Amino acid sequence: MRERAVSGTLDGQGGAPGPTPTVVTQRNESSDFRAAFNAAQLAMAVVGRDGLVRTANHALGALLGTDPARLADAPAAEFTGLREDSRTWSAYREVLLGRRERLHCTRRLKHTGGQGVWAEVIVTPLPDSCDTLLSVADISDRRDLRARLRHLRMHDPVTRLPNRSLFFERLTTALATASAADGGTGRIGVCYLDLDGFKAINDTLGHRAGDRLLGAVARRLSECAAPGGHLVARLGGDEFALLVEESAGTEQLVELAACVQDRLQRPFEVAGQRLSVSASIGVVERPAAGTHATELMQAADTTLYWAKADGKARWTLFDPERNAHRMTRQALSSTLRPAVERGEFVLQYQPLVGLVDGVVRGVEALVRWRHPQLGMLPPNRFIGLAEETGAIVPLGRWVLGTACRQARLWQLAHPAEPIVVSVNVAVRQVWDSDLVSDVAAILAETGLPPRLLQLELTESAVMGSAGRPLQQLRQLSDMGVAIAIDDFGTGYSNLAYLSRLPVSTLKLDGSFVRGFRAEEPPNPADETIVEALVQLAHRLGITVTAECVESAEQAERLGRIGCDTGQGWFYSRPVPADSISSLLTTGVRP
Template sequence: MSGTSEGPAPAADLIGPAVTESNEGSSSRTGPHDRPVSDPDATPSSFRSAFDAAPLAMAVVDREGLVTGANPALGDLLGSSPQALAGAVAADLVDLTSDARTWHAYREVLRGRQARLRCTRRLKHPDGHCLWVQVAIAPLPAAERGGVLLSVADISARRELQARLRHLQNHDPVTRLPNRTLFFERLSAALEAEAYEEGTGRIGLCYLDLDGFKAINDTLGHRVGDRLLAAVAERLTRCADEAGYARASTPLVARLGGDEFALLVEDSTGTEQVADLAESVLGALQAPFDISGRRLSVSASIGVVERHAAGTSPTALMQAADTTLYWAKADGKDRWTLFDPERNAHRMTRQALASTLRPAIERGEFVLEYQPLVGMEDGRLRGVEALVRWDHPQFGLLTPNRFIGLAEEDGSIVPLGRWVLATACRQARGWQLAHPDEPPLFVSVNVAVRQVWDSDLVADVAQTLAETGLAPHLLQLELTESAVMGSGGRPQQALQALSDMGVRIAIDDFGTGYSNLAYLSRLPVSVLKLDGSFVKGFQYDGEGIAPNPADEVVVEAMIQLAHRLGLTVTAECVETSAQASRLRRIGCDTGQGWLYSRPVTADRISELLRSPRGQAAVGKS
């Protein structure tokens, strides 16, 4: 032994340099300054004293794997005496044979083919308790008869502390359920190929949110709210335990944050199993909770997803569950809803359209088509309704029902409405100039109520008419019945100003809302457009008998009353000549529908105006 310090050599001198190898070991060799250590019985008394007094449990093991000497610390750790350990198989003492990888590395060290080995083992003490140890094995120099030095450090306290810290990190302190971190660890592990290759290969998830919890939390305080969450967690755990009875595994219950919980079903047997679990959760939450002397009630909205694990990622599964939870809430709460790929595709398309709507207006992706409005008496073209289409680069030509609602929600209906108004008026003026010998066509443009509130519609119309040169009486603005009836203030003032300007105001889809004809006398309305549902009642069967004559009576009464109020009437959705004949007989003024023409391009309207028979040829389009 070299060195100048007095007293026994430290344990590090007996072991050698610090070990950095993993369980696989490494190819590093003992350095030139390593202290030689051999059989304690064959070493000087100073080494023997240091070996026996060392707090680190150690033993010298020969090339055959037998203990040739052990210190008292190892005896105490293993519940034996150093003498009793002599001759024992070292690998059995510290469980080096439990896995093939470690056992192979240990034999390589004994044979001198591997520098050293370090591993962690769980041992059972003779008195019954278990302990965690870190085992290190380093070779002894051949000059000292070879063999290896075995050292064993008790790390049980450290492991227990790490376990407690991990439990705190991965469990919710309020409910003691696994938290979001642990939930995603389990979910990610369940979606790895090795986890489902031998099972059903399916996975299920119930993602729930408590209905009414926020009100309780806000009014009674977070302390009561936390107790309620803990009580809910107990019921969810009970549901999971019952669902896991006699099955391979019990669903994992986790609190993801706030009042959101998840129940993960690994190795699911199908949709029915996960749906049954969701149903049991709803039933478990029906009974009131007794919290701090109060009886509190909450329900849950649950999104249910069940699918093949292959090809599914944690992100995709949670997105589907979150979407389905939203559906459950939107459908009325206190229910579970199953994920529907078709409904989700529609939602994704809707989101894609909403995100690109405003830029599409700027890029000029919208076009107009025009549907003829025909005089019932002579069948001649009187006007056209401008219908906007979105020529989407991905989804093709989209009709208004696909995007007008989105435009009204985000306010882009205002710039879109301005573009439609200007384009339609410019086109109507173009037809008038191109066919000066024909009565000019009026153009009808749909207006959303938000256009009245969020913009100066009167100024927009005035500016458009001035720029295009179109006469005001050749412009008709259509508003829905529900938007006009009962509205006062700014909308009514705007309609009056537009009417005073000479613009015609039409009520679209009349008969589906208030149907208050008396109220119409106080509004500046000049045209009623009967909803197509009334006209469909005019259908005739093969024998020429009307299936629902009551519809004709109602429509005739509305037309007569409208005429008494000075209004004209347009019938929508006219599809057969029989319908047209009956509408003509009861006095309807104009008609619109596929009998006359589908919506067509502006060029097609121009062709109709140039036809030999004039505008009467519209019915052949």
Template sequence: MNGPPQGPGQDPGGGPGLGPSPFTESKVHRDYQAAFRIAQLPMALVGRSGHIVSANPAFGLLLGVEPASLAGLRADSVTGLGLDGRTRGSYHAVLRGHSDRMRCTRRLKHADGHTLWAEVTVLPIERGDSAALLTVQDISERRDLQERLRHIQMHDPVTRLPNRALFFERLTAALAESATGRIGLCYLDLDGFKAVNDTLGHRVGDQLLGAAAQRLAHCATGAGGHLVARLGGDEFAVLVEGSSGTEQLTGLAEGLLTALQRPFDLAGQRLAVSASIGVVERESAGTTATGLMQAADTTLYWAKADGKARWTLFDPERNAHRMTRQSLSSTLRPAVERGEFRLEYQPIVGLADDVVRGAEALVRWQHPQFGRLGPDKFVGLAEENGAIVPLGRWVLNEACRQARRWQLETPGPPLFVSVNVAVRQVWDSDLVSDVAAALRDSGLPSGLLQLELTESAVMGSAGRPLQALQALSDMGVRIAIDDFGTGYSNLAYLSRLPVRALKLDGTFVRGFRTARHLNPADETIVTSLVQLAHKLGLTVTAECVEGPAQAERLRRIGCDTGQGWHYAKPMSADHLTVLLAARG
């Protein structure tokens, strides 16, 4: 009854090599169906046409329907797999056997109306009419936890407003797709917030931030539900994702200012703060998040510089000027190395005989983009960023070389050259060594070099500047005070400083232009200054001499030399060489 023993080539329930017996296949099928029915994981078999062949009870429970009612429905409609082209293509690739798996996250709808998040997986199978096994896992709790964590990550704990990360996410999305094709931003910070923090403590400071945030959010909601974010510290931003123009933005900014200017009652105290707001409005196309924020930051700076407690609208022309300053400042040092600077010389003429005695070296920048720039466009920047040191050293060397050439190549008395020196050159470099090197390398006698320093730079000098001036004077270099009469005017210092010359500021000389406009007070002041200088052994040069009447009056009151357009405008070294040759 037990049959013959099983041979080595026989399967357990069938003939040798013939596969499972009908009894075994039926049992496996029943076991498979039982597992399919009792599985806690929602599943469905999908036919090659994309319709559901059968769904297990867990699937029906997930959607709140009888599992039998799902049979015959399109699987991509039930699970949302057909909502976008990319997912739909991946799904059909599995059905056709061209892919071994696809997975996506979808929001599904329950029969009672609520929605749930599910992770949908489709795997290919080959059994009967089925082409794929679809599984659906409820991930709503995980998704809710992720959303809560994201909310914590994307919101400021003090004000509960969106934080910097969420703001930039929304800003990037708004730039990519704006309903109006335009975008606007109000970027603000609280004036006086630091004083509140420092005097009343961070707890009150945080309360103030929270109260200010509520007012900003209320304004933004009333103005159209714009995003309000805290970007850090006392800085906030209001994003208008579909701007209708600058009028909308400036109106919003005015409302924000008004709301924040009302006093805050916090911790038993009434606090008054204001805000400065930078307003930017522009087309979304061609605008980047970085570019928009840079413009907003610049405009906020303008609002503060203009007096605070105000809004300021971005001005392209004002920004271009700022960018030009930045561009010039950043390229000053390389420009010195590239040899982009030139010197022009303005003659200094004896008032008694009209003979050229010297020349002031004036630097010009031949900029590759902006053309020829005068010193008023870049010397101040050079003093700010320290580029005045290498630039001043170049001017000194070039002027000394040129003065030496005039000494050797032109007839008549040798010409002295006058070079302007900035205060920072005295402090940030070894001016004495620089001058000594320039004289040595050029061969120019020290008595033919005059250094001009402003009155404010030398009056009250002590320590290193005074020591440098004394050392230069001991070398034989002439020291002159430029623009005399406009600075401290502490005349007592003239007897203590190693000064050889005064250059009267042009504001005194302009009153000498004609008899009709002669100001007696100007003539009295100039006369007194010249007499005082001469008693101290100093020579006097009058700047800005523009006509013969001025020159004659200055000569009559004893001024030694004059400089200005009456004699010559600044000119190239070659042009001045021609003039010097003609005097012989």
């Protein structure tokens, strides 16, 4: 210990000596540092610019399972793993040379006993020195705890399978790392499944039994996935997914789906009961390049929906063409209402012609969608969607108003022989709108007499009418509007309803008329059935229109057995309103 004498000072009084000189003892700072360094619980070492250890404390020796004296002159980067990657090594060198203030990283160190240790390594320059301080903190317990918490967070507690979060993490990683250039296939596949009828089991036997069943299902799925080492995850509820990384092709996914179907169809013993379940499975397999996880799972979800829609208990392979149709359908569904407001719909008209005299008695208004991207769309592309979404109400109101205005123009142009305009009405229009008020308002607005308007409803809609729909049909009939049953013969065919409904016209479905074609062998039964229907209708005061008339032979035979009017390509395809005006002047084919 070094001691320094501190001299007293004169007090200015005759040079008399001041206080007695005092000796102050000052501890050697380097000795204090060394004592603290060696006693510290934190593993540390002093490292020179050359990267060699100047001195190491006891805690570092204990951490590495060696005598700290043996670490002297050893390269610190060797036992701390700082040379494992180029970025860390470069940063470490920058700190040693005084060009960087700090390095902080995590490394797995090897203990002399063979036990691995996770450590937090920090390297910082020592002040007023060319050396650096290396500290190494054992964080193995912290990492283990974090790993256990992550496992709990990323696994389903019921089935112990990976959950949705871990599944998407693995899927995203697989998509990012898949590469055919490294000897892999560069492809990926997913089987996305949903248990059929699980809710009924859960509701009747309780959630505990439901959880046991899910656990049993998980075990069987794992058995199917085990040979290929595929990931099995529970995504939620009764939905599971199997991830096939480096897929060998569609056949591999199909075989996996078939295995799942086979295993799940075997009975389960749960809570003393023998239960049977099946699964609907959507199968998607494609190149990993350019595929996003969300996109892949959307395709899998769509394919799972197809499997359920096709009858359940089956697997279905993703079909790009079918998906394109679905996407188009969805796009049409979302733009239907705005399209009505933008005026994208147009009407065409097909003549209703007397089978005996060839005179145009009326026209059927047929709506078309002039889509800005897809061109002219026929009704079968959008009417069903309009009914599903409720857009049929504003669309139907527009069709009715447009057709009545045009019919009024024809009436004014041909007052001696005015024609009837026939407009299709969907069932939802009858239920979701005040059809009677709509018709009355449109007739008043356009000035069209009610007798020149005919409303067509399908047989299935009219035959089951009761309550409000039947009341509206009767009110319309009392108003003078004609009611026709479209596609007669394809639905209930309950003839007893004809005497109770205010029906004025039956439109025979084309399936009856096709049997009258000359190129086909005649079927006497077809003609007998049609003749009987015509006679019955006439006795009830109902006229009959034959649809899908395509030849003179059909027209002649249908007229001979008593059909009143015909409609079909033999007379005219659906045409714009101005073409109908020409037909009214020149007539149709003889």
